[in-house]
Amino acid sequence: MRIRSGKTLSSNVLTETLALKLTSEIEIMDQLIQDYKPNSVNENLLQKYTIADNLVKNCTIAQREWNNENIKITVPVYSARNAYTHQKANNETGVDTTDEIRFFLHSLSFFVQITKDEGIMFFKLSISKLNDLRLDAFRFVNVSSRCLPLNKTPLDMDWFKKSQIYSGRNVRYLRDSFRMSLLSYLKERDITFEVLQAIVTRSWRKENALFKSWLANTVKFLMSRSKEEPVSA
Secondary structure (H helix, E strand, O other), X not given: OOEOOHHHHHHHHHHHHHHHHHHHHHHHHHHHHHHOOOOHHHHHHHOOOEEEEEOOOOEEEEEEEEOOEEEEEEEXXXXXXXXXXXXXXXXXXXXXXXXXXXXXXXXXXXXXXXXXXXXXXXXXXXXXXXOOEEEEEEEEEOXXXXXXXXXXXXHHOOHHHHOOOOOOOOHHHOOHHHHHHHHHHHHHOOOOXXXXXXXXXXXXXXXXXXXXXXXXXXXXXXXXXXXXXXXXX
């Protein structure tokens, strides 16, 4: 008669306990996915954009054409979610963490790039607690400059601080009227709180689905391994 050793039995119990905990997480994710079903208003806002997820840079990119301009919105939503903790939210932002989407909206930076023949504008935005857009950085470069690497994106705005290209003053030294005009310029191009919220909600929902699938695959792996544990005589 072949009997499993005490060590093997203990290992199986631990494995099954872990699998049960992961299964509980799957149930939580199911509820979240049900609570945040696609919103028709948000979906309509994003119809104008081509949206892609760049998992290498942990960001979502929404792109569209507006007249003779190419508009690109980059949101590092995945990396921000990886860094999310209740302690950070309570101590640094003061934003209620019971609503994750609200937390992300008020802790993320949003990068906008507007390109046309005469040059490229770079904006770094954030959202205030009143859901207003806030201009945190602004740069403009002449696209004809050969010093500008073609692969630079809005996420690389710090690069301008080190380059020899003059790209404007620090936004803190711009007049309030100038800053407000820049925000109005963006609003005219439908770069609003509602659009940024729609992008974050989409990414949040997609990441939840990916996480749920990952959990299910992990449980499947654990249970298949537990069945293959060796037995002793």
